[in-house]
Amino acid sequence: MAAPALARCMARTGVLPLGQAWGRAPRLPPSPLPAQRRAFSNNKVLVELDESAGVATMKFKSPPVNSLSLDFLTEFCISLEKLENDRACRGVILTSAVPKIFSSGLDITEMCGKSTEHYAEFWRAVQEMWLRLYSSNMVTVAAVNGSSPAGGCLIALTCDYRIMAENPKFSIGLNEAQLGIVAPFWFKDTFVNVVGHRVAESSLQLGSLHSAPEAHRIGLVDELVPEEKLKDRATAVMQQWLALPDHARQLTKTMMRKAVLDRLVAHREEDVQNFISFISKESIQKSLRMYMEMLKKKKS
Numbered sequence: 001m002a003a004p005a006l007a008r009c010m011a012r013t014g015v016l017p018l019g020q021a022w023g024r025a026p027r028l029p030p031s032p033l034p035a036q037r038r039a040f041s042n043n044k045v046l047v048e049l050d051e052s053a054g055v056a057t058m059k060f061k062s063p064p065v066n067s068l069s070l071d072f073l074t075e076f077c078i079s080l081e082k083l084e085n086d087r088a089c090r091g092v093i094l095t096s097a098v099p100k101i102f103s104s105g106l107d108i109t110e111m112c113g114k115s116t117e118h119y120a121e122f123w124r125a126v127q128e129m130w131l132r133l134y135s136s137n138m139v140t141v142a143a144v145n146g147s148s149p150a151g152g153c154l155i156a157l158t159c160d161y162r163i164m165a166e167n168p169k170f171s172i173g174l175n176e177a178q179l180g181i182v183a184p185f186w187f188k189d190t191f192v193n194v195v196g197h198r199v200a201e202s203s204l205q206l207g208s209l210h211s212a213p214e215a216h217r218i219g220l221v222d223e224l225v226p227e228e229k230l231k232d233r234a235t236a237v238m239q240q241w242l243a244l245p246d247h248a249r250q251l252t253k254t255m256m257r258k259a260v261l262d263r264l265v266a267h268r269e270e271d272v273q274n275f276i277s278f279i280s281k282e283s284i285q286k287s288l289r290m291y292m293e294m295l296k297k298k299k300s
């Protein structure tokens, strides 16, 4: 489906047509074209594709903090879909163009004082982002070059490999409990698949944000590197992963992730309704408003 048609579909339904992501045939190797670089961009995401390497870099560019608004999620999904359907692309590195921040997670303003219809549209877009990224046929590497709470952490967890800048001021984690909200089961499942049940259980209950060294120690990120080496290291890791035949890697990835993906697909609408009833509670709205005020006060 062409990008404008996809955009129209998402504007109408808040969802990309799922058939596009599921049951896709294994990716073919890139055609032997001369070395070439291509770029495309929208308001929230910049994509640079190195055709000779078969690798795209997707940079989040939604200042001040790359919060995951409905617009961001829509443009992220459209960009990912374009790459997924591009034979020249076998891997994608996700990183940020905003200094010190990878992503501040779901845009809290999308979850405050909005209509039921808006909450449904927003949550479907969050689900869509995760379903597409977690089931991607491409190799996905997160180059985490800044703080990455909650939904930002989810994006990193959803990739195949995570490399973080070793700055101890940067933190990462599923801190939902600190906001008085609860990470849904598929955030939790993704987290458990990376760090194991025991670490996930305490980290989720406490809503912990882990400094980069601690995140490495508990296995939340795979490597720490000096910030200036992050890009090169992500490229090297990508080359290593792409040295293997795509079909074997893709089938293995599917086997490892299928149960978790299937669980959301089977309960997708129920999950939307759960989100709506949870987020619409006055007590939850109050917690979110207080949290936003706290963020603003922290500045002054």
Ligand SMILES: CCCCC/C=C/C(=O)SCCNC(=O)CCNC(=O)[C@H](O)C(C)(C)COP(=O)(O)OP(=O)(O)OC[C@H]1O[C@@H](n2cnc3c(N)ncnc32)[C@H](O)[C@@H]1OP(=O)(O)O
Pocket: 064, 065, 067, 068, 101, 103, 104, 105, 106, 107, 108, 109, 147, 149, 150, 151, 152, 175, 176, 179, 181, 182, 183, 184, 275, 278, 279, 292, 295, 296, 299
């Ligand atoms: C059933 C429901 C489950 C839902 C699951 C939820 C998942 C989530 O992702 S909830 C979001 C959780 N996110 C956070 O807790 C992060 C909050 N933000 C921060 O901690 C910090 O902003 C920072 C560390 C990311 C960056 O710090 P700093 O560089 O100091 O920037 P500021 O704090 O001054 O923020 C600038 C500006 O951005 C606004 N903002 C920050 N995060 C968000 C956000 N997630 N959504 C919306 N807006 C956000 C912040 O309020 C400031 O706004 P202004 O004061 O208007 O400039």
